[in-house]
Amino acid sequence: MTRRDHLERAVLECLWDHPDGLTAPEVVDLLAERQPALTTVHTVLDRLRAKDMVLRERDGRVYRHRAVRSREEMTAQAMLAVLQDSADHHLALSMFVRSVSSADAESLRKALGAGEKDRPTRRRPS
Template sequence: MTRLGDLERAVMDVLWDSVPGTSGGSTVREVADALDGRELAYTTVMTVLDRLAGKGMVQREREGRAWRYRAAASREAHIARLMLDALDLGGSRDAALVRFARSVTGTEAEVLRAALGKQAAASASGGETLTDRVEAPTADRSGRAPVADEAADR
């Protein structure tokens, strides 16, 4: 399970909040500047980004002498992966899912019903299902493939 520390989460929030498709990612300096209220050394931010790249959380691309970093998966895909990993902690997955379903609000339940309805319809018609659409990052340490990004459905 890829849990993020406080600083890693802040760095990922900067990358996740950048407008997708309008840039090729962010440099270390741009990320450091975006971390408002934190007095961090450039090398600290560079180390965090390097570690996130090692964890598969960010992708980087060389631009001259610098690197450009971007999130390897959306925030939603990361959260979904954490939820699935939590289900693997033991006990009954079914019981955990039922308990979760009972704890969501009415609006959240409607979102889940709609997503499950789309999933069932796509499966029945032989079309692409939510689990068929997988983002680019590689499998995590457990060897499990990444989670589909449901944000595209909205």
């Protein structure tokens, strides 16, 4: 992961922790230990906006930024992207399932069960 990716992730973390949105100076304050310049944070926010990851809204004389998708949605999207890179989806999923904790495996079972209820049933032709 590049330095830019780390900073984008840190900015997203700030936005996820503040769902009402943040101004660029507020992000700089929250990332004080990294000491990013305000112009750098503006650039990162613009890049995230171009990737449709951040929404910018006028708030008086400044812009307030909010994450478009939740942390969990972004995680799921990243997991799906990695799965798409696999030549053998079944093998990749099998290896993943064998490597998760028993608590995570139970969460997967519940999610799959809930997903089955939401899927339309196919009717066989008579």
